[in-house]
Amino acid sequence: FKNAKCLYLAIRIGDHVYGVIGIPANKDVFDSVEYSILLSVVNECALAMENLRNAIEKEKNAVLAKNEQLRADLLRAISHDLRTPLCSISGNADMLLNNGACLDSKTKQQIYVDIYDDSEWLIGVVENLLSITRLNDGRLKFKFTDQLLDEVIAESLRHISRKHDEYTIVTKCEELILVRMDVQLIIQVLVNLIDNAIKYTPKGSKICIRGMKCNGKAQICVEDNGPGIADEMKPYIFEMFYTGKSTIADSQRSLGLGLSLCQSIIEAHDGRLILTDNTPRGCIFTFTLPLSEVTLNE
Structure with a gap:
């Protein structure tokens, strides 16, 4: 050219x-x-x-490989962990339908309790799955309102499974702490953290929920005096599907979504969720939330 x-x-x-x-x-x-x-x-x-x-x-x-792995883990976890409560509900319902007249009242009451507990567990799993899916897809719409922290903690305790009767649960919250939050999601965080404490501590353990102001933010702690979490497990506890090993909780079902979901919700509130050791034993999950700019007039 x-x-x-x-x-x-x-x-x-x-x-x-x-x-x-x-x-x-x-x-x-x-x-x-x-x-x-x-x-x-x-x-x-x-x-x-x-x-x-x-x-x-x-x-x-x-990214594609990770997504495929997460999808495979989710399907495996769902198929494995949801089969047990579903079979239990189906079996107990079948027993009541076909042999209800032969059962004494105490046996019937226990079957009703088992069906209720399994149903509550399934509802909690579905709520966690929906929330974490919507968070990851950016489809979860937050509804921020100003809420009194002590009332939110009290409301979360009303959603705890009936197993909490076997534990000592106390709350210590400063009065008139007004927090900016999506109340339903924060209740879900508290329920997950308290359920975790119940799951991984022996019966009769003490669980304490504290609420206070700290460094210009609201700080909430869920403390237990159980066996604690091993140091080698701590870097992984906020990962999706990680359930760890526990002699107490080995027989209990868990998809390993709770802590991962809690962390995502708290980060969406511009807060932090951390794990520290309790003294002399046990663990403390602490998260922060923004204080409301509204001033309370007495």
């Missing part, structure tokens, strides 16, 4: 062309050294673009 006004060189690796550079042509002709340097620069550009493309593809593949 003798009439071309530029010298055009392709930035390419193999058959993949990333671009073309044009160098204004003039009467001077590149000597062999200059042309070699120019080709080296073009090749370096092509190599850098190839590396960037490979890094982007690798990142995309890693």
Whole structure:
């Protein structure tokens, strides 16, 4: 192309062309050294673009692989953990339908309790699944209102399973702490944390829920005096589907969604959820929430 006004060189690796550079042509002709340097620069550009493309593809593949793994874990967890309560409900209902007249009142009462407990557990799992799916997809709409912290804690205790009767649960909350929150989601956080404390501590343990102002924020703690959490497990407890190992809770069902969901909800409130050790034993889950700007007039 003798009439071309530029010298055009392709930035390419193999058959993949990333671009073309044009160098204004003039009467001077590149000597062999200059042309070699120019080709080296073009090749370096092509190599850098190839590396960037490979890094982007690798990142995309890693995200796809993680999503597929999460989906597989979710399906496996659902099929494994939901089968037990569903079979229990079905079996107990069948027994009442076909043999109800042969059962004494005490046995019937226990069957009713078992059906209720399994149903409550399933409802909690479904709520966690829906919330964490909507959070991850960005479809969960927050409804922030100003709420008194002590009333929210009291309301959350009314949603705790009947198993809490076997534990000593106390609340210590400062009065008139007005907090900006989505009340239903924060109740869900408290219910998950308290249920966790019940699940992983022996019967008769003490669980304390504290609420206070700290460094310009509302701080809520859920403390227990159980066996605590091993140091090697602590880095993973907020990961989805991680349930850990516990001699107390090994026989209990858990999808491992609770703490992951709690962390996502608290972060959406511009807060933090952390785990610390209790003294002399046990653990403390602490999270912060923004205080309301509304001033209470006495």
